[in-house]
Amino acid sequence: MxxxxxxxxxxxxxxxxxxxxxxxxxxxxxxxxxxxxxxxxxxxxxxxxxxxxxxxxxxxxxxxxxxxxxxxxxxxxxxxxxxxxxxxxxxxxxxxxxxxxxxxxxxxxxxxxxxxxxxxxxxxxxEWTALVVGRQSPIRTLADLKGKKIAATVGTDPFLFTLRALHTIGLGREDVELVNLQHPDGRTALAKGQVDAWAGLDPHMAAAQVDDGARLLYRNVDYNTxxxxxxxxxxxxxxxxxxxxxxxxxxxxxxxxxxxxxxxxxxxxxxxxxxxxxxxxxxxxxxxxxxxxxxxxxxxxxxxxxxxxxxxxxxxxxxxxxxxxxxxxxxxxxxxxxxxxxxxxxxxxxxx
Missing domain, CATH: 3.40.190.10 (Periplasmic binding protein-like II)
Structure with missing residues (x-):
């Protein structure tokens, strides 16, 4: 694997x-x-x-x-x-x-x-999802996401991945602002600075990395179902x-x-x-x-x-x-x- x-x-x-x-x-x-x-x-x-x-x-x-x-x-x-x-x-x-x-x-x-x-x-x-931030984002840890906007498509693996990731540091859905956007729209919102992070999904996540210089903030293959x-x-x-x-x-x-x-x-x-x-x-x-x-x-x-x-x-x-x-x-x-x-x-x- x-x-x-x-x-x-x-x-x-x-x-x-x-x-x-x-x-x-x-x-x-x-x-x-x-x-x-x-x-x-x-x-x-x-x-x-x-x-x-x-x-x-x-x-x-x-x-x-x-x-x-x-x-x-x-x-x-x-x-x-x-x-x-x-x-x-x-x-x-x-x-x-x-x-x-x-x-x-x-x-x-x-x-x-x-x-x-x-x-x-x-x-x-x-491993098709991770939490993604922009190339120049000051966000370095999951804790930095508290109070921030995260684009995620409700009902998908990236959305559930985000919740599980937040739970690892004692945060929940109420501690962030989840913006329900379809996956390609989430990438666009991140690139335009309209959200602070994005629950990515390939191939859009790979494109954000290769084409936009986006950075994977949090990865956990075991949280990818x-x-x-x-x-x-x-x-x-x-x-x-x-x-x-x-x-x-x-x-x-x-x-x-x-x-x-x-x-x-x-x-x-x-x-x-x-x-x-x-x-x-x-x-x-x-x-x-x-x-x-x-x-x-x-x-x-x-x-x-x-x-x-x-x-x-x-x-x-x-x-x-x-x-x-x-x-x-x-x-x-x-x-x-x-x-x-x-x-x-x-x-x-x-x-x-």
């Missing part, structure tokens, strides 16, 4: 040849995978999101893999852009999309408040085989991303309209080795969930652990990712 250090992240993407061999082996095993779910009618259409924080979604959309995979069943594919977890989860809750990408803790918050979803795949383990692909429960029940087909394509993309970092960076840069160095920085902060949601993700979310109660973000009496157990469903991912690149394999490859 390359969130632990910049050097480790660089090694992960730097050993392209070794990882290509790992990716090829994974792809071979992937092709032999046969789902075991009961037969159901294929969906006439599947609507899903693509997001700049989900590299696989950009690769799949650019390559046309999903349309090709679903063509034999005459299933149409519709793509909708999500600018953040809050948007993806809103689309899922309203039925505007069937499958959408979000941060793990944001999905827990949505599920606790009635969003009928299950987390069926892990598209990455990222997993990137989940969520599906509506009614869609799962009605079209399990279509969902399996979608996840097969996602896992094909995951393996391809590991094996083709340079091409992935180019696709990310073109889709999100950032420079290649920005895209490379974003990708260096992602670990694509653990696609199956399960006990590891549940434990991380249960450690993070108290913030939802402490900040009164869920209804009184909510039991976050039960919500998390109901959210995570690894059955589909296990059927399509039998040859996932494990953290141990990744570390071994990087060391060669």
């Amino acid at each position: 390359f969130a632990s250090s910049p050097a480790a992240r660089s090694r992960y993407f730097g050993r392209t040849g070794v990882l290509s061999r790992i990716g090829a082996a994974a792809a071979f095993a992937f092709a032999a995978c046969v789902p075991t779910f009961a037969h159901a009618a294929p969906a006439a259409q599947v609507t899903l999101d693509y997001a700049y924080y989900s590299p696989e979604s950009l690769v799949i959309k650019q390559q046309g893999w999903l349309e090709a995979a679903l063509a034999p069943e005459h299933t149409q594919v519709k793509w909708i852009l999500s600018l953040g977890s809050n948007r993806a989860l809103e689309y899922l809750n309203s039925g505007a999309i069937d499958i959408g990408s979000s941060a793990g803790l944001a999905a827990v918050l949505a599920k606790a408040n009635g969003n009928p979803i299950k987390a069926v795949y892990v598209f990455s383990r990222p 997993y990137g989940f692909l969520n599906a509506r429960e009614d869609f799962i029940k009605a079209h399990p085989e279509t969902l399996t087909a979608v996840l097969k394509v996602y896992d094909k993309a995951r393996v391809w991303v590991i094996a083709h970092p340079a091409e992935t960076a180019r696709i990310l840069a073109e889709a999100s309209k950032v420079s290649l160095p920005v895209a490379q920085l974003q990708l260096s902060r992602n670990d694509f080795s653990q696609p199956v949601p399960g006990a590891t993700q549940a434990a991380a979310l249960k450690a993070a969930a108290p913030i939802l109660l402490q900040e009164n973000l869920v209804r009184p009496g909510t039991q976050p652990d039960r919500v998390i157990d109901a959210l995570i469903d690894g059955e589909f991912a296990r059927s399509v990712a039998p040859a996932a690149v494990t953290p141990a394999a990744t570390a071994h490859a990087a060391s060669q």
